Amino acid sequence: MLQPCAKSSKFIPLENLADRQESESEKTKNYSELYTAVNSLKEELRLPVILYYIEDFSVKEIAQILEISEGAVQKRLARARGKLRQELQEVSI
Structure with a gap:
């Protein structure tokens, strides 16, 4: 059975729909x-x-x-990016 793909008018096999949903949930987890x-x-x-x-x-x-x-805003953004990078790398290990 075929399901319409949300982003286009093409159809995708129902078996591929589960893979697509898993991929979407992984993106949500990352966010x-x-x-x-x-x-x-x-x-x-x-x-x-x-x-x-x-x-x-x-x-x-x-x-x-x-x-x-x-300058203080730019410095705080740079420090925040560094802390976020460090924390997210620790989470992914």
Whole structure:
């Protein structure tokens, strides 16, 4: 039996549907690890990450919101990326 593929008008075999669903759940798991890692950051690092990557504010706008310099925003983003990279690598090992 064939099931329509959500992204196109092509049909995929029903047997491949289970593989596709497993792949989708793995992506969701990866994002949950990321969100957990972001939430574990100290507030001074977490806020710039959320404002920059999720809310799409510029460095200049974040500096105004948090009442800090643009350099401080860039430094906090760099430190947060380093901590996130380290934590996510530990989780994947």
